[in-house]
Amino acid sequence: MLPMVELTIFALGILLIDLMIPREWKWLNAVGAFAGILFATVCVWQIQHTLPHGSIGFFNALLVDRFALYFWYLFLASAAITILMSARYLDIEDEQHGEYYSLLLLSVVGMMCMAAGIDIVLLFIGLELMAISIYILVGFLRRDRRSNEAALKYLLLGAFSSGIFAYGLSLLYGLSGSTNLAYIARAVSGPRAQNPIVIVALLTTLVGLLFKIAAVPFHQWAPDAYEGAPTCITGFMSVAVKAAAWALLLRILVFGLLPLRSIYTPIMVFVAIATMTGGNLAALTQTNTKRLLAYSSIAHVGYMLLAFVAMGTSPYGSPAFADGFKGILLYLMVYTFMNLGVFAVITSLRHRNVIGDEIDDLAGLYSRAPVEAVLMLLFLLSLAGIPPAAGFLGKYYIFLSLIESQHYWLAALGVLYALFGLYYYLRIANAMFMREAPAGETARLPISLAMRTAVGVAALATLVIGVFPEPFIRTVNWSLGIVR
Amino acid sequence: MNPALVIPALAHPSRMAAAFIDSAPNPAAPIATPWFFYGLAAAAVISGLLVITRRNAVHSALSLIVTLLSVAGLYLMLYAPFVAGVQIIVYAGGIMVLFLFVIMLVNIERVSKERQFNRIWPVGLLASCALLALFMSAIQKGKSLFLDRMVQLPEGTNTQQIAAALYGETGKMGQYTFAFEIASLLLLVAILGAVIMTKKKI
């Protein structure tokens, strides 16, 4: 059974059961959603073992290949950790509703369609299913003005970018007469690639995609949406939504529009540099942790775009291409765990009357929750790309692919910006370890078991991927179909 | 292509070949006079212009309705009666009523009396003009790419054919069945969102 079907059944079930359970028992929704994720994982696992070579389902709409399966696992993992993070947080915010979990599961359904679709109709509808679910989740704290504003801004810009994206897709349909990416790839190849209409189609599609992955100059929504959203949703957005947008981008640009890469790669160079610069520089001055992490996540998109540049400038299938692709996938996996870990710790700062998203709120965390503080340090080092932690691995492959494709100065720029990153991540660490906790806030933080599990799992994954990278690299190779 | 890196989608285009029907190119029969087209197109664009320039949001909404109806007329000229019907029933009858409703609920007198455009409007306008110029020149230069024909679609069975694409012929699923199911989830999410956002107490 497709995991989408399974997740939908659970989402609908949660909506129904939510009506029947009393207020005190609402946390059962979280249990239900978690069970749904587990069942879906079993479904994906089954599919993985019954379809060794990737297969096309639903009359050419879905391509369930290893690439899709890889992303499906990522989405499920991040959704699971997010659910663990959410239960307590929603109680504090007094917004413990079944709809939250239902929307979370449905957004995962949308993401799965984005990763597996090869039909632009399905890709678009999956994208919108995910995006609209997330708009609502961002605005889920309805009485909170910041949440409202974030949702409104995110929706306006998101819908705008979807419109532009759809315009590009409509031109692609016009060029090929089919909504299937394989036909589109055939239609835009050869001498037609230089045609102005093809370029307009590419540009509009590209703008939509860059909006979704929050690349500069289409990033304005990200800091606001990240800051205003409920913290657990911020974590989810920064990893799962980003991974889904990347899956969509890779599906369209690499699987569909590969013939046009001589056109889009130069654009990507500028976008990558601008994204790294913009993200890193803006992150330097932030005082709000969520906003800082939003800019840092933009910066991380910049690194991944570097890998994309390497892919675009080296021949299809060459080592540089493969390493770039691998770099992006590995980076997304690593980023999922380390960033969710960071957000889990920030979420756990939320308690009575304290929102906990300022850097000042982290002051003295070491004395209030030593384990979390240490793990937070691990995540931060990983984000900065310091070797024992997993973050290094993703960066390693990206810079490797850049060097393989002879983009030495781009690689140098990337390393330079990574140092910038180290500075602002260490600012957070400084607050945690060097500063005193504010008066009246010295008691131990009440952290729920689920949250401890979430942080623990994320930390374990970050550490294990960093220390024993071999199986994970093999996984990525497998997902790309590289026999080694 | 390096066989080491196999991306199934590109390696086997034949396997994912959707049997999309390309009917025999027959010359376009005149549907209506070109004046119909010019009239509807002018109505659509002019009222579109009114949408973004009117001070009063209700006037904008009414202009948008005119645009939507003109576009529905253009669909009819393109032998797409079902899409035209959907356009009228969903857009003009549903979405626009929603818009008018919300405008009236959040009706603030002062909004229509203050500055209508944001501070960077010249930049936006300039960028958009550049965009328009880009599009027009692209269409002008790239028109060789488009077939010089308009296939006459069977109007009488338009709905049935769309149904076949969505639900499939008897016994097998259509190309868009899965997307259709996902679209139902999209609508469910929209209902959830509207209820969560507007209800004071869930």
Place this chain on the structure above:
Amino acid sequence: MVPITTLHYLVVAAALFVLGVVGVLTRRNVVIILMSIELILNAVNLNLVAFSRMWGNLHGQVFSIFIVVDAAAEAAVGLGILIAFFRNKETINVDEIDLLKW
């Protein structure tokens, strides 16, 4: 009189698209921005239906129906969020959405 071809429809669609973009980029009123997005989606639909006629298959028309579905969902959620926002702060102007820095 020149016969009407696909290009004519493309030009109309491009004009509508640009009008929508202008509206999003220049207006302050959130409701009108949402309407401009509807204009953009209409331009997309017009493109799709014209191409559908050009190719003689119905994929474009089916796609345009999906876009209409999406437009409906977006409008419903957008206006819902707008109402929630309006409840907390009595404005619907974009640049007064200023609690979060732009």
Place this chain on the structure above:
Amino acid sequence: MLTSTINAFTSYLGSPLPPGNAGNQLWALIYVLIIFAGVAVVVLCMNWIERKALAHFQIRLGPMRVGPHGLLQPIADALKLMLKEDIIPDEADKLVFWVAPLIGLVAAFTVYTVIPFGPSQAVSDMNIGILFMLGVSSLGVLGIVTAGWASNSHYPLIGALRSSAQMVSYEVAMGLAVVSAILMTSLNRTGTGTLSMIGIVQAQQQQGIWFLFKFFPLGLIAFVIFAIAMVAETNRSPFDLAEAESELTAGFHTEYSGLRWSLFMLAEYAAMIAVSAIAVTLWLGGWLHPFPNALNGPAWEFIFSLFPGLTFGALALFAVIGTVRMPSHSFFRIQRAGLAVFALLLAFIALLLFVIAILGRNPDASIAARFREGIDYVYWFMLKVAIFMYLFIWYRATWPRYRFDQLMKVGWKVMLPISLGVLILTAIVGVFVS
């Protein structure tokens, strides 16, 4: 010009036409004019009938002075409305205030282009007939919303918001009920249904059953849901609280007067006829006479073709009785003469119909036979619609008004689930049957 007109006319009468196609464009234009004038006249008649019927429900006489039994009352009313001062409030949004009634009117009248009075008695047979009809009739909401807003006054605005909320919510249940009827059209050998209004009636003809009785009681439930929703959709009692005098003065058209107000009334009645026509087409077999499967021999055809004449004969009889029973006061002398003339007119029409029925009893290509057929179709269709129109009046006379929250509750929590359930069950049963 004249000869071409005549040619078009005679060619329409003389040549067999494809179903639902009103021949050439000229004839379509004439058809549109006939329908517009016809609807306007019917609305005038409805006005009289409604007032009389309501009066009789309340054991009063109703209008009696203007013409015999007040028969000329609607004309007097219309004259009065046309001559009345046309007031536009100072603070109103002039343009929108002016456009709003037109939106409603155009929406209500456009619907008539796809109503099939017979297999070829329709202006056009669209592939998307029922969709077009629902879409255009849903545009009527816009007229109401804008009218309420443009008046720039509290009662109209609240009334407009209420009635549009009501119409939009009942449209959902209505649409689902319609879908379950459309689903039934696909239960044939090829498995393809149709949205065309004519096609829907023909499907009932082929399956030999009105969809009202199909899959008993599923068709019936869908029909009942539609029948309730259509009353709400037209803002009629008992769902008329948006125009409730006791709460909101006159709802969205409080600020309207004179001709503009009468346009709203015209639109309301035109919409009532239109939704009744949809109900008749979808569930009551449209132009088919009762029991089309059992009673269809030539003899039955002849008997059914006598019905129009009989109806007019009965009306003439009523008029005669009225003439006889009129009190012999000098005041009533002219009235009595008028009613007698009216009775004679009705009797003449009845006679004409009988003659046509007898002349055209053999189904051949003669003009009489053609005429007879056309009259039959239109007659059965109109008779069914007339029953609905009477029901509208009946509801108004007998039922108390809903409260607004009750109304919304009924719409969303009762009608919607039931119509969804009926739709699903219809699909399941349909799959098992085919």
